[in-house]
Amino acid sequence: MNLHTFKKGGIHPPEFKITARREIKEVALPREVVITLAQHIGAPAVCAMAKGDRVCRGQEVAQAGGFVSAPVHSPITGTITAIGQSRNAYGQLVATVTIAADDADHDADLKAIAGATPVRTPEQAMAMEPKEITDIVAQAGIVGLGGATFPTKVKLSPPPGSKADIVIINAVECEPFLTNDHALMLAHPDEILEGVKLLMHAAGVERAVIGIEANKPDAIALLGEKAKNFSGIEVMPLKVKYPQGGEKQLIKAVTGREVPSGALPIATGAIVQNVATAYAVYEAVIWGKPLMERIITVTGPSLSNPGNYLVPIGYPLAKLVELAGGVPADTGKILLGGPMMGRAITNIDTPTIKGISGVLMLPQSMSERAQAEPCIRCAACVGVCPMGLQPYLISTHSRLGNWDDAEKLGVMNCIECGCCSYTCPSSRPILDYIRLGKMTVGGIIRARQQKQS
Numbered sequence: 407m408n409l410h411t412f413k414k415g416g417i418h419p420p421e422f423k424i425t426a427r428r429e430i431k432e433v434a435l436p437r438e439v440v441i442t443l444a445q446h447i448g449a450p451a452v453c454a455m456a457k458g459d460r461v462c463r464g465q466e467v468a469q470a471g472g473f474v475s476a477p478v479h480s481p482i483t484g485t486i487t488a489i490g491q492s493r494n495a496y497g498q499l500v501a502t503v504t505i506a507a508d509d510a511d512h513d514a515d516l517k518a519i520a521g522a523t524p525v526r527t528p529e530q531a532m533a534m535e536p537k538e539i540t541d542i543v544a545q546a547g548i549v550g551l552g553g554a555t556f557p558t559k560v561k562l563s564p565p566p567g568s569k570a571d572i573v574i575i576n577a578v579e580c581e582p583f584l585t586n587d588h589a590l591m592l593a594h595p596d597e598i599l600e601g602v603k604l605l606m607h608a609a610g611v612e613r614a615v616i617g618i619e620a621n622k623p624d625a626i627a628l629l630g631e632k633a634k635n636f637s638g639i640e641v642m643p644l645k646v647k648y649p650q651g652g653e654k655q656l657i658k659a660v661t662g663r664e665v666p667s668g669a670l671p672i673a674t675g676a677i678v679q680n681v682a683t684a685y686a687v688y689e690a691v692i693w694g695k696p697l698m699e700r701i702i703t704v705t706g707p708s709l710s711n712p713g714n715y716l717v718p719i720g721y722p723l724a725k726l727v728e729l730a731g732g733v734p735a736d737t738g739k740i741l742l743g744g745p746m747m748g749r750a751i752t753n754i755d756t757p758t759i760k761g762i763s764g765v766l767m768l769p770q771s772m773s774e775r776a777q778a779e780p781c782i783r784c785a786a787c788v789g790v791c792p793m794g795l796q797p798y799l800i801s802t803h804s805r806l807g808n809w810d811d812a813e814k815l816g817v818m819n820c821i822e823c824g825c826c827s828y829t830c831p832s833s834r835p836i837l838d839y840i841r842l843g844k845m846t847v848g849g850i851i852r853a854r855q856q857k858q859s
Contacts, residue, residue, distance in 0.1 A: 581744030
């Protein structure tokens with residue numbers, strides 16, 4: 407089979423899909439949650455409640471703080487006991503709302519879940535105006551669930567002059583270790599396809615492609631067979647290649663089109679949504695359910711009970727780790743996300759948020775960095791860069807503070823996939839310095855734009 411893929415760069419790291427094909431385990435509703443207000447790219451949500459207020463399961467706790475923002479909702483019924491700040495997984499202070507439930511609240515929530523009924527049929531949903539669906543998506547607080555957490559309503563509201571002709575569903579899951587999307591596809595194929603249909607209707611397109619890497623043949627076969635009953639939806643097997651889950655790489659693999667430097671993906675006529683986001687859209691439109699839970703892969707080579715867990719937003723991360731067997735004794739580093747694009751955390755006494763796709767406990771033997779050696783000018787990092795950049799040179803300019811040169815070399819085009827650092831035979835921290843460069847140059851560009859306006 408001739409599998410589609412992007413052409414420029416890329417690698418194939420060991421997959422370590424320990425939890426592949428493990429069924430989703432539903433985590434019991436907690437009696438207390440801590441809801442973080444900044445759970446997405448853009449402006450944080452703004453608290454709409456006061457201490458002592460009563461909230462119901464699914465009720466909005468904080469409103470969107472702007473166009474590029476999303477509201478957040480409570481997964482439990484209870485009373486707001488605190489509004490303040492707490493440390494997130496990276497040690498930063500963030501705004502939070504704490505909600506506590508009593509036994510009666512907890513029992514009522516369980517009964518409500520058991521007796522839940524759809525608010526409309528798929529046929530009724532497809533009879534709605536596209537904007538009505540987008541408004542439901544916005545009100546439900548749905549964001550991209552692949553890790554970037556870009557508010558979904560924004561992608562469904564392209565700027566004037568832009569028009570989509572295809573919706574691409576990102577079911578690639580190319581990060582090592584992570585299997586939450588794979589588990590979702592095996593458990594809810596019909597619901598995913600209904601969600602894709604709703605996204606197509608909202609975007610005003612007649613074609614959708616679900617891109618799945620070839621290391622998930624069961625998901626390809628299942629969704630491919632089901633998709634025969636859905637007009638305009640195609641399942642496309644893709645070559646196993648990292649970082650194919652990157653938006654620009656996926657668009658290239660599926661359509662052959664390239665996103666211009668500095669442009670949005672809509673410039674190619676494509677709207678990309680994660681497969682879990684499509685499922686969340688289905689739940690919001692058909693069941694009236696906001697985004698208040700998500701599937702998280704909790705994994706690691708030494709973990710005793712790794713798995714794919716359906717977790718309420720605001721659930722204690724430490725308690726989730728306990729359900730998976732606790733932190734193994736040989737753990738050297740805990741990451742949120744996968745080993746390539748995930749980041750090490752300093753604190754597990756923190757709540758889960760919408761953007762956590764995985765919790766990875768790496769043994770010390772897999773966590774240690776080798777001693778950095780001088781660059782040998784082998785250009786290995788250039789060969790694997792999916793954006794066609796010169797990582798070694800951008801990294802050097804960033805290390806030396808040559809921000810103009812870093813900008814000219816395209817530092818802002820870096821997608822931070824980590825292929826360069828992974829491939830470097832000298833173990834140089836290439837990506838670390840590029841991230842520093844992106845942060846600094848980004849600030850310089852914003853200041854320049856403000857001055858010009």
